[in-house]
Each structure stands twice: as structure tokens, then as C-alpha cells.
Amino acid sequence: xxxxxxxxxxxxxxxxxxxxxxxxxxxxxxxxxxxxxxxxxxxxxxxxxxxxxxxxxxxxxxxxxxxxxxxxxxxxxxxxxxxxxxxxxxxxxxxxxxxxxxxxxxxxxxxxxxxxxxxxxxxxxxxxxxxxxxxxxxxxxxxxxxxxxxxxxxxxxxxxxxxxxxxxxxxxxxxxxxxxxxxxxxxxxxxxxxxxxxxxxxxxxxxxxxxxxxxxxxxxxxxxxxxxxxxxxxxxxxxxxxxxxxxxxxxxxxxxxxxxxxxxxxxxxxxxxxxxxxxxxxxxxxxxxxxxxxxxxxxxxxxxxxxxxxxxxxxxxxxxxxxxxxxxxxxxxxxxxxxxxxxxxxxxxxxxxxxxxxxxxxxxxxxxxxxxxxxxxxxxxxxxxxxxxxxxxxxxxxxxxxxxxxxxxxxxxxxxxxxxxxxxxxxxxxxxxxxxxxxxxxxxxxxx
Ligand code: S3P
Numbered sequence: 001x002x003x004x005x006x007x008x009x010x011x012x013x014x015x016x017x018x019x020x021x022x023x024x025x026x027x028x029x030x031x032x033x034x035x036x037x038x039x040x041x042x043x044x045x046x047x048x049x050x051x052x053x054x055x056x057x058x059x060x061x062x063x064x065x066x067x068x069x070x071x072x073x074x075x076x077x078x079x080x081x082x083x084x085x086x087x088x089x090x091x092x093x094x095x096x097x098x099x100x101x102x103x104x105x106x107x108x109x110x111x112x113x114x115x116x117x118x119x120x121x122x123x124x125x126x127x128x129x130x131x132x133x134x135x136x137x138x139x140x141x142x143x144x145x146x147x148x149x150x151x152x153x154x155x156x157x158x159x160x161x162x163x164x165x166x167x168x169x170x171x172x173x174x175x176x177x178x179x180x181x182x183x184x185x186x187x188x189x190x191x192x193x194x195x196x197x198x199x200x201x202x203x204x205x206x207x208x209x210x211x212x213x214x215x216x217x218x219x220x221x222x223x224x225x226x227x228x229x230x231x232x233x234x235x236x237x238x239x240x241x242x243x244x245x246x247x248x249x250x251x252x253x254x255x256x257x258x259x260x261x262x263x264x265x266x267x268x269x270x271x272x273x274x275x276x277x278x279x280x281x282x283x284x285x286x287x288x289x290x291x292x293x294x295x296x297x298x299x300x301x302x303x304x305x306x307x308x309x310x311x312x313x314x315x316x317x318x319x320x321x322x323x324x325x326x327x328x329x330x331x332x333x334x335x336x337x338x339x340x341x342x343x344x345x346x347x348x349x350x351x352x353x354x355x356x357x358x359x360x361x362x363x364x365x366x367x368x369x370x371x372x373x374x375x376x377x378x379x380x381x382x383x384x385x386x387x388x389x390x391x392x393x394x395x396x397x398x399x400x401x402x403x404x405x406x407x408x409x410x411x412x413x414x415x416x417x418x419x420x421x422x423x424x425x426x427x428x429x430x431x432x433x434x435x436x437x438x439x440x441x442x443x444x445x446x447x448x
Contacts, residue, residue, distance in 0.1 A: 005425060006425070007422060007423035007425060008423055008424050008425040008447060009395070009420060009421065009422055009423065009424070009447070009448060010405070010409060010420065010421050010424035010435075010445060010446070010447055010448070011412065011418050011419075011420040011445070011446055011447075011448055012408070012409040012410070012411070012412025012413055012418060012419050012420070012443065012444065012445050013412060013413075013418045013444040013446075014412070014413065014414065014415065014416070014417075014418070014444070015258055015413040015414075015442055015443045015444050016258075016260070016442055017258060017259065017260030017261045017262070017308070017442060018251070018254055018255050018258050018261040018262075018263050018413070018438075018441040018442045018443065019261065019262055019263065019441060019442055020263060020264070020440065020441050020442075021263070021264045021265075021266065022248070022251040022263055022264070022265045022437055022441060023243075023266065023437075024243040024244055024247050024248045024251075024265065024267070024268070024437075025049075025051050025052070025053070025076075025243065025244060025247060025431065025432070025433060026049040026050055026051035026076060026241035026242070026243065026244060027051065027203075027241055027242055027243065027244040027245070027246075027269070028051050028053060028055060028056060028102070028244055028246070028247075028430050029102060029175070029201055029203050029244075030203050030207075030239075030241050030242065030297075031047075031050050031051040031053075031056040031059075031241050032055070032056055032059050032100075032102050032103055032106060033106070033179070033203055033204060033207050034047045034050065034080075034207070034239040034241060035047070035050075035056070035059050035060055035063050035070065035078075035080055036059065036063065036106055036107065036110055036183070037207050037208070037211050037234065037237075038063075038068070038070075038079075038080030038082055038236065038237075038239075039063040039066065039067075039068035039070070039080055039082045039083060039088075039110075040082055040083070040084065040085050040087075040110065040183075040186065040211075040234050041080075041082040041084070041211055041234035041235060041236040041237070042082060042083075042084045042233055042234065042235070042236070043081070043082065043235070043236040044079050044080070044081050044082075044236050045079065045080045045081075045082065045236040045237050045238070045239065046077075046078075046079050046236075046237075046238045046239070047076075047077070047078045047079070047080070047238075047239045047241060048076055048077055048238075048239070048240050048241065049076045049240055049241035049242070049243075049297070050076045050077070050078050050241055051076075051241065051244065051430070052075070052076065052432065053428060053429050053430045053431065053432050054098055054099065054428045054429045054432075055097075055098060055099060055100035055102070055103055055429045055430060056103075058096065058097050058098040058100055058103055059097070059100065059103040059106075059107065060078070061096075062091075062095050062097065062103065062107050063080065065091035065092070065093065065095055066083070066088040066089060066091055066107075066110075066111065066118075067083045067087065067088055067089035068080055068081060068082055068083055069081035076241070080236075082234070082236065084233065084234070085186045085187050085231060085232065085233070085234060086113070086114050086186075086187040086231070087114075088110070088111050088114045088116060089116065090116035090117060090118065091116075091118050094119045094120070094121055094154070095107065095118055095119065095120045095121070096120075096121050096122060097120060097121070097122045097126060098122055098123055098126070098429070099122065099123050099125055099126055099355060099400060099402070099426060099429045100122070100126065100429065101126060101129055101176060101354070101355070102176055104120050104122060104126060104131070104153070105131070105134045105176040105177065105179075105180050106176065106179050106180055106183060107120070108120065108131070108134055108135070108138065108145075108157050108180060109134065109138065109179065109180025109181060109182070109183035109184045110180075110183040110184070110186075111157065111159050112138045112141055112143040112157060112159050112160065112163075112180075112183075112184040113141050113142075113143065113159060113160050113163035113184045113185075113186070113187035113188050114159045114187055115159050115160070115161040116159050117156055117157065117158045117159065118156070118157055118159075119154060119155070119156045119157075120153055120154065120155050120156075120157065121153050121154040121155075122153050123400060124400060125355050125356060125399065125400035125401065125426075126153060126355075127148075127152055127153045127154070128152065129152070129153075129353055129354075129355075130150065130151055130152070130353055131145070131147055131151045131152065131153060131155055132150070132151030133171075133172060133174065133177050134176070134177055134180045135147070135151060135155070135157070137166065137168045137177065137180070137181050138157075138180065138181070138184055140164075140166040140168065141160050141163040141164060141165075141166055141184050141185075141188055142160030142161070142162060142163050142164060143157060143158065143159060143160045143163075143184070144157070144158040145157045145158070146158075160188075163184070163187060163188040163189075164188060164189075164190075165185060165188045165189065165190040165191055165192045165193075165230055166181065166184075166185070166188070166192055166193070167192070167193040167195075168181055168193070168194055168195070169194075169195040169196075169197075169222070170194065170195065170196045170197070172350065173196065173197070173198040173200050173322070173323040173350070174200060174350070175200035175201040175202075175203070175204070175273075175323075178194050178196055178200060178204065178226070179203075179204040181194050182194060182204055182205070182208065182215075182226065182228050183204070185228045185230055186213065186228070186230060186231070186232070186234075187230065187231065188230045188231075189230050189231055190229075190230055191227050191228065191229055191230070192227075192228045192230060193225060193226065193227050193228075194225075194226045194228075195222050195223055195224065195225050195226070196223050196224045196226070197222070197223040198223065198320060198322075198323050199223075199224055199272075199273055199323065199324075200273060200323045201271070201273040201274055201323075201324075202271070202273050205217060205226060206298060207237075207239075208228065210237050210239075210298070211234040211235060211236075211237055212232060212233070212234055212235040213228060213229070213232045213234060214228070214229035214232060215227065215228045215229070239297070240296070240297035240298075241297055242267060242269055242296050242297040242298075242299045242301060243266070243267045243268065243269070243301070244269075244430070244431075245268050245269040245271075245274045245275065245277075245278075246274070246327045246328060246403075246430070247430060247431045247434075248265050248268045248304070249277050249328050249331050250331060250406050250407075250410055250431070250434065250438070251263055251265055251306075251437065251438065251441060252265055252268075252278075252281070252288070252304060252306050253281075253331045253332075253334060253335045253410055254410045254413055254414075254438065254441070254443065255306040255307065255308065255441075256281065256286050256287070256288075256306060256307075256308065256309045256312065256335060256338075257308070257309075257334070257335060257338040257387070257410070257411075257413070257414040258308060258413050258414050258442075259308050259310070259387070259388065259414070260308055261306070261307065261308045261442075262305075262306075262307050262308070263305075263306050263441060264303060264304070264305050264306075265303070265304040265306060266303040266304075267296055267301045267302075267303065268301060268302060268303070268304050269299045269300070269301055270290070270293065270299075270300045270301060270302050271299050271300060272324065273323070273324050274324060274325075275324060275325075276321045276322070276323075276324030276325025276328065277325040277328035277331075277332060278290075278304075279321070280315070280317055280321065280325065280332060281312075281332075281335065283315050284309075284312045284313055284314070284315055284335070284336075284339055284343075285309065285311060285312050285313055286306075286309045286312055286335075287306065287307040287308070287309045288304055288305070288306050288307075289304070289305040290302040290303075290304060291303045291304075291305055309387075310387040311340070311387070312335065312338065312339040312340070312384075312387075313339055313340050313341055313384075314336055314339045314340065314341035314342045314343040314344075314382070314383075314384045315343055315344075316343075316344045316346075317332070317343065317344065317345050317346070319346045319347025319348075320347070322347050322348055322350070326350060326351070327354075327403060329345055329348055329351055329358060329362070329380065330358055330361075330362050330403045330404055330407040331403070331406070331407045331410065332345070333345070333362045333366065333380060333382050333407070334366075334407050334408070334410055334411045336382035336384055337366060337369070337371045337382055337384055337385060337389075337390050337411065338384065338385065338386065338387055338388070338389065338390060338414060339384035339386070340384050340386050341383075341384055342381055342382065342383045342384060343381070343382045343384060344379070344381050345379065345380045345381070345382075346378060346379045347378060347379075348378060348379065348380060349377055349378040351380075352377070354401070354403075355399070355400060355401035355402065355403070355404075355426070356398070356399035356400065356401035356404055357399075358401065358403070358404065359375055359379075359380050360375075361396070361397065361398070361399050361401060361404045362380065362404065362407070363375050363380065364396075364397065365394070365396030365397065365404070365408050366382065368394035368395070368396060369390055369391060369392050369393070369394045369396070369408075369411060369415060369419060370385075370390060370391030370392070370393075370394075371383065371385060371390060387414075388414060388416070390411060390414065390415040390416065391415065391416050391417060392411065392412060392415025392416050392417040392418060392419045393415070393416070393417030393418065393419070394419060394420070395419075395420035395421065395422055396408040396419065396420070396421050396422070397421075397422050397423075398421050398422060398423045398424070398426060400423070400426050401426060402426040402427045402428075402429045402430050402431065403430075404421075405421045405423065405424045405426055405427050406427060406431065406434060408420075408421050409421060409424070409438070409443075409445055410438075413438075413443050413444070424447075
């Protein structure tokens with residue numbers, strides 16, 4: 001559980017060329033789901049490549065508290081002995097999801113249609129985030145939720161004793177909300193339907209099919225209509241978790257902005273619901289070769305060969321691309337600072353309810369580093385200063401947000417003066433080997 005310990009300041013100094021191969025840990029979204037779906041299957045699910053970041057470890061603890069047997073056998077190698085759909089027991093204590101919005105929202109959905117109660121909490125960041133987006137649709141199943149003002153944690157969720165299936169059109173593009181409803185629908189009789197206007201990451205749908213649920217997706221004028229038949233018996237699976245494209249973004253973007261760099265990042269997902277950043281970088285004239293395309297762990301992947309790109313140009317990022325790169329705007333805004341001209345990011349207000357208000361955190365930190373920013377509720381505009389142009393020489397506030405911390409540490413590798421962060425401790429939530437991996441490529445990250 002992050003955010004409960006002491007702040008760990010970190011500094012990043014201008015680095016020489018980054019060289020080598022960056023082996024990225026497992027995908028965070030898929031790791032949470034492998035544990036949760038494993039807990040809902042009857043029998044033993046085997047997982048390899050599980051991300052052992054704090055967010056995922058908190059979900060593993062939660063699955064144990066609901067009655068599943070979750071065992072670690074070695075690095076990334078885990079098994080889950082599930083209790084079956086509807087088989088969750090009432091946890092004896094509060095469920096602490098640490099920093100993880102995905103963890104808490106998916107787990108709330110999973111227990112929402114079983115007649116048990118559970119009280120959820122998290123760190124100071126998670127306790128600020130809105131849960132109504134999940135508990136509103138869950139109430140349609142008959143679930144009740146009692147939280148703090150504004151639908152904040154701590155919150156007690158009382159599962160529906162006689163759940164009814166629901167039909168729900170998502171008001172926000174959110175894979176967390178979509179997944180919470182599908183997980184709740186598993187233990188409701190009949191068909192639960194979720195409609196999403198813009199496609200968001202589809203790992204839950206893929207995994208539900210893999211575990212033997214009956215699910216179909218239809219593309220209609222309304223968007224994607226996802227229909228799930230309730231009360232299946234889920235069959236245990238062997239899940240090979242692919243590498244996390246959202247974590248890969250950090251060494252990829254570092255190589256683009258640090259002069260002379262040439263880095264190979266193997267096995268980066270090209271899943272269309274996750275690869276928006278990579279499309280955007282190519283449009284900015286980044287030098288990225290997509291080598292050896294293949295399938296790994298059920299995901300299309302490629303090896304990315306990334307070279308320093310001293311002549312990138314600012315672009316207008318199409319707002320409809322936001323769901324496929326929602327976690328990558330912080331690091332994109334760093335790359336944009338080293339491009340020529342302005343990069344316009346519209347339709348990004350969801351960034352305000354992530355681990356931190358990411359528009360505000362990036363805007364304030366970049367301004368402190370000497371970059372001109374424009375922003376409104378739904379927009380971030382970065383005025384690029386060209387390769388090596390960012391003055392730096394500032395310390396950014398990370399607000400318990402791992403992606404803000406990593407983004408500014410990457411900026412320091414190419415800025416004129418070092419860039420620090422007030423607290424790098426949240427990085428363990430998603431990318432526990434970040435410091436060692438980046439320093440192994442040639443970065444100069446140090447504590448202090
Ligand atoms: C996630 C969905 C996204 C993303 C988060 C992981 C998931 O959140 O930001 O890091 O695993 O479903 P939203 O669904 O709220 O956009």
C-alpha cells in the first residue's frame with residue numbers, strides 16, 4: 001500500500017546516450033484481471049509474468065480476503081485457486097486497495113452481486129477519487145454503497161442478494177467502469193449489457209472469453225454493445241501476462257529525447273485499445289521501428305527500436321484517441337516539450353480524476369521547468385522548446401502519482417539542468433524496477 005510511508009525525493013541529471021534493451025514488467029491492467037478472474041473460476045489458474053507492483057499486490061491480498069487462495073511461486077509466477085462466480089466470502093477486515101483505482105473499482109464490481117458486505121479504503125490519492133461512476137451503475141443490480149461525501153472512500157458496499165441484470169450506456173469512456181459492470185453481471189441471472197461509445201481497453205472482454213464466459217460484442221450506431229450471459233462456470237486458465245505498454249512508454253520516450261540514444265524495447269503491445277501513444281509519436285516524426293510483429297499472451301506485440309529524434313514536431317492529438325492513450329498524456333507532454341511547435345491535447349478531462357489531477361500536475365511541473373503551458377478543464381497545450389531546449393532546474397510535485405513521478409524524471413535526462421521530484425515512492429505501484437532499468441540504460445537517477 002503506497003502513500004503510507006515517507007516521501008522519497010529523487011533527482012534526474014542530464015544523461016549521456018541511453019543504450020541497450022529495456023525489459024518491461026507485466027501489464028498492470030491484465031495482472032489485476034488475471035488475479036480477479038482467477039478468483040472467480042473453479043480450480044487453479046496459473047499466471048506467469050504477473051506485475052509485482054504494489055497495486056497488483058494489493059489486489060492479490062484482497063482476493064485472499066474474499067476467500068481465494070493466491071500463491072506466489074517465484075518472480076511473476078503465481079497461482080490462484082478460485083471460489084467460483086458468486087463464491088466470495090465476506091472479508092473479516094477493511095479492504096485496502098492502496099493507490100489503485102483499477103483494483104478498487106473492479107473488486108467492488110466483483111462482489112456487488114454476492115450477498116456480502118465489504119468496506120474499501122485506499123491511500124490519500126485513492127480516497128480523493130470518485131467512486132460514484134461505479135456505484136451508480138452497480139445500484140441498478142440492487143447493490144448499495146455508503147461512502148463519504150461525493151462518493152469517496154472509505155466506502156461500504158453491500159452486495160445485492162437478488163441481483164437483476166442491467167443494461168447500461170457508459171457516460172464516460174472508462175474500462176474500469178465497463179469492467180466493474182461486467183464483473184457484477186457475472187453473478188446476475190440473464191444478460192447484462194454495457195454500451196460504450198468509444199472503445200476502451202478490452203482486456204476484460206478478452207479474458208472473460210478465455211475463462212469460458214458467454215460474451216459477444218456488436219458494433220452498432222450506439223457504439224460497442226457488449227452482452228454477457230450471467231452465472232457461467234468460469235474455467236481456470238493459464239495466463240501469460242504481456243509486458244505493459246504504459247510502462248514501456250517511459251524508456252521509449254526517454255530514448256527519443258536523450259541525444260544519441262538507441263534502445264530496444266521488446267514485446268510492446270500493439271492492441272488498438274492501448275497503442276495511441278505510439279501512433280502519436282510516429283505522427284510527431286519520432287524514430288521508432290516496429291520490428292518482429294507477433295502475438296504474445298493473446299496480445300499483438302512488436303519490438304520497438306527507438307532512436308533519439310532531434311526533430312520532432314508538435315501535433316494536435318485527436319480527442320477520440322484519448323481512451324487508447326489515457327495513461328500516456330503525462331509522458332507525452334514531456335516529449336512535446338522537446339518537440340518543435342505546440343502539441344495540443346484536447347478531450348482530456350478524465351486526466352483530472354486519475355491518481356492525481358494530471359493536467360494540473362503536469363502544467364505546474366512543466367512551468368517550473370521553464371515550459372510554456374496553456375490549459376483549461378479539458379485541454380493541455382505544451383509549447384515545445386526543441387531538442388535539449390527545456391531549462392529544467394526544478395522539483396516537480398508528484399501528488400502520490402507514479403506516472404507524474406516517472407515523467408519528470410525522464411524530463412531531467414534531457415533538460416539543461418537536473419529535474420527532481422518530491423516523492424518517487426509511488427513508482428512501485430506500477431514499475432518497481434524503473435530506477436534500476438533506466439540507470440542500466442545510462443540514466444542518472446539518484447535519491448536525494
Ligand atoms: C484501467 C483503465 C483506465 C486507466 C487505468 C487502468 C484498467 O482507467 O487509466 O490506469 O485497467 O481498466 P479508466 O477506465 O478510469 O479510464
